[in-house]
Amino acid sequence: GIYNDVDELPQNLNFDFIVVGGGTAGNVVANRLTENPSFSVLVLEAGPSPEGLLNHTVPFFSIFLRDQSPFDWNYTTVPQIGFNGRALQYPRGRILGGCSSMNRLAYVRGSSEDYDRYSNITGDRGWSWNEIQPYIRKNERWTSPTDNHDTSGQFNPAVHGFHGINSVSLAGFPSPIQDRVIQVTKELSGEFPFNLDYNSGFQLGVGWAQSTINHGKRSSSFTSYLGPEFIGRPNLHVLLNSQVTRLLQTNSAPAEFLTVEFAQSSDAPRQRITATKEVIVSTGSLETPKLLLNSGIGDPEQLSQFGIKPLVNIPDVGKNLSIQPMLTLSYFVNSTNTFDDIIRNLTLRSELIRQWSETDGGGPLGNGPYGTHQIFTRLSKNSTAFKTSPDPAAGPNTAHIQSGTQAGPNSISNGNISPPPEGHFMTISLSLNTPTSRGSIQLNTTNAFDQPLIDLGCLTTDFDVLALKEGIGNAQKFVGARAWDGYVLGPLSNITTSSSDAELEAFIRANASPNGHIVATASMSPQGAQHGVVDPDLRVKGIERLRVVDASILPFVPSANTQFAVYIVGERAADLIKAAW
Numbered sequence: 001g002i003y004n005d006v007d008e009l010p011q012n013l014n015f016d017f018i019v020v021g022g023g024t025a026g027n028v029v030a031n032r033l034t035e036n037p038s039f040s041v042l043v044l045e046a047g048p049s050p051e052g053l054l055n056h057t058v059p060f061f062s063i064f065l066r067d068q069s070p071f072d073w074n075y076t077t078v079p080q081i082g083f084n085g086r087a088l089q090y091p092r093g094r095i096l097g098g099c100s101s102m103n104r105l106a107y108v109r110g111s112s113e114d115y116d117r118y119s120n121i122t123g124d125r126g127w128s129w130n131e132i133q134p135y136i137r138k139n140e141r142w143t144s145p146t147d148n149h150d151t152s153g154q155f156n157p158a159v160h161g162f163h164g165i166n167s168v169s170l171a172g173f174p175s176p177i178q179d180r181v182i183q184v185t186k187e188l189s190g191e192f193p194f195n196l197d198y199n200s201g202f203q204l205g206v207g208w209a210q211s212t213i214n215h216g217k218r219s220s221s222f223t224s225y226l227g228p229e230f231i232g233r234p235n236l237h238v239l240l241n242s243q244v245t246r247l248l249q250t251n252s253a254p255a256e257f258l259t260v261e262f263a264q265s266s267d268a269p270r271q272r273i274t275a276t277k278e279v280i281v282s283t284g285s286l287e288t289p290k291l292l293l294n295s296g297i298g299d300p301e302q303l304s305q306f307g308i309k310p311l312v313n314i315p316d317v318g319k320n321l322s323i324q325p326m327l328t329l330s331y332f333v334n335s336t337n338t339f340d341d342i343i344r345n346l347t348l349r350s351e352l353i354r355q356w357s358e359t360d361g362g363g364p365l366g367n368g369p370y371g372t373h374q375i376f377t378r379l380s381k382n383s384t385a386f387k388t389s390p391d392p393a394a395g396p397n398t399a400h401i402q403s404g405t406q407a408g409p410n411s412i413s414n415g416n417i418s419p420p421p422e423g424h425f426m427t428i429s430l431s432l433n434t435p436t437s438r439g440s441i442q443l444n445t446t447n448a449f450d451q452p453l454i455d456l457g458c459l460t461t462d463f464d465v466l467a468l469k470e471g472i473g474n475a476q477k478f479v480g481a482r483a484w485d486g487y488v489l490g491p492l493s494n495i496t497t498s499s500s501d502a503e504l505e506a507f508i509r510a511n512a513s514p515n516g517h518i519v520a521t522a523s524m525s526p527q528g529a530q531h532g533v534v535d536p537d538l539r540v541k542g543i544e545r546l547r548v549v550d551a552s553i554l555p556f557v558p559s560a561n562t563q564f565a566v567y568i569v570g571e572r573a574a575d576l577i578k579a580a581w
């Protein structure tokens with residue numbers, strides 16, 4: 001069951017496993033472990049439930065989940081050198097389902113090489129593309145689009161799972177620009193070839209967008225893994241509004257941290273519960289390092305500076321943060337049939353809400369705001385970026401740049417949801433999927449309710465800036481295709497094909513923003529390695545019966561949005577834990 005208050009928890013229960021964080025990965029672990037009726041699981045989630053929240057259910061409205069809100073951690077980064085010293089507001093779900101309850105729903109796996117790299121650098125074949133296939137099937141439930149259009153030629157059924165838990169679908173409402181995008185794949189087939197399915201392991205080219213949407217409604221780890229058929233399990237307990245403040249050491253040789261300390265608000269009394277088998281930390285890439293550090297697990301020198309007693313020496317906690325920087329390029333179009341007015345015109349919006357609810361998820365609001373297609377491209381072989389760094393992609397078939405096409409304003413992707421008051425747009429958003437810059441998460445105070453110091457480190461290497469410049473050039477080639485003649489009128493920004501290198505760099509630093517795909521702050525490394533934070537079986541190094549299971553364990557960001565990888569991490573972790581007990 002799901003409880004709001006600690007007093008509602010069934011008394012005198014022993015919990016075999018405590019999952020800290022009911023987010024994307026945490027709910028997968030809780031679901032899979034409770035398949036075994038003899039395991040009892042408690043999930044402690046800092047936020048409330050998204051049940052009944054329209055913005056967390058209507059896919060298009062994810063654009064409204066970027067501002068400060070009671071369902072968000074409302075982070076602000078430290079001033080970012082690479083972004084001209086801008087300190088950025090940075091959204092993360094503080095709600096059951098975590099970021100899967102508020103993300104942009106794009107379902108993108110990355111390349112097979114991304115997963116083979118995880119396998120190679122950890123020495124564990126279990127993370128390779130071939131070995132994760134069963135977990136893809138366990139996670140994915142391919143679902144027909146809301147409008148039931150003919151999807152042949154829009155995806156490859158052979159590479160999808162139809163019997164998993166988490167819904168994935170193609171757009172359920174046509175976009176006004178989708179036919180032109182397909183025309184570009186024919187016209188410029190050398191640079192932008194059509195790819196039937198970018199989730200096959202071979203991602204390069206242009207494919208129809210796939211999203212975690214179930215009949216016009218968000219499919220999250222809350223709606224799926226804690227869905228009605230599971231949440232009634234007598235061994236599955238989810239306590240909301242409960243933030244874990246520290247893990248407490250219960251044994252020193254071997255080191256164990258089986259007691260969790262938590263509180264229902266910053267000034268509420270601290271409570272304690274002890275797991276009998278394992279504690280699983282699934283608090284995400286920003287909170288996981290903070291929780292470990294507050295518990296005395298980290299770099300001893302840094303911990304001592306805060307008066308925290310160093311208990312386990314793991315210098316890499318919070319280091320190596322990796323995230324993809326992104327940019328959006330918007331163009332005025334010769335049409336009023338775009339999504340701009342859904343944001344600007346409240347009357348239209350309420351009509352569409354009515355359509356959505358009367359048709360069970362139908363109409364444009366049932367689509368994610370990510371647009372029609374995903375475009376995966378590589379930098380040119382003789383790119384100047386490669387003079388500054390070896391190729392950071394996981395392999396020769398892995399994209400450096402991922403772009404999305406949408407019939408709407410640039411602001412959809414930027415987090416700022418106020419489009420220009422006039423005009424209609426189409427936008428290419430482009431993300432550098434293979435960043436070489438690294439940042440960090442550090443403590444600011446020892447109060448668990450305070451934010452950590454978040455340094456995303458974006459655009460601090462020459463490679464990343466040069467690669468984004470080339471990404472802009474790619475986008476301009478795409479928009480320059482004849483398919484857009486008479487439709488695209490001109491750019492919204494002052495960036496054109498004749499902009500100088502200096503102008504491009506100034507534009508990038510002033511306008512780029514981080515996307516939501518933070519990883520690597522508690523990276524996996526080989527068993528026994530001194531670097532990294534967890535072993536390939538996700539056990540925290542030097543500690544027994546404590547694992548980290550969330551995005552923070554990925555040592556590199558995949559060439560993709562990250563929820564897919566996180567679901568796979570959750571699925572495999574559950575099997576590893578089951579095998580250990």
Ligand SMILES: Cc1cc2nc3c(=O)[nH]c(=O)nc-3n(C[C@H](O)[C@H](O)[C@H](O)COP(=O)(O)OP(=O)(O)OC[C@H]3O[C@@H](n4cnc5c(N)ncnc54)[C@H](O)[C@@H]3O)c2cc1C
Pocket residue numbers: 020021022023024025026044045046047091092093094095096097098099100102103104105106107108242243244245282283284285287288291515516517518549550551552561562563564566
């Ligand atoms: C704005 C945005 C847009 C995105 N768009 C996409 C997209 O379109 N496609 C895609 O694939 N990916 C997207 N992502 C990324 C993806 O959603 C995340 O990588 C993934 O969901 C992270 O999963 P996680 O389990 O690591 O963390 P989360 O899902 O964040 O889960 C962590 C959970 O732990 C809880 N928690 C944290 N600290 C504590 C504590 N101390 N005690 C108790 N509970 C705690 C949190 O409230 C949260 O519920 C986006 C992310 C963001 C932020």
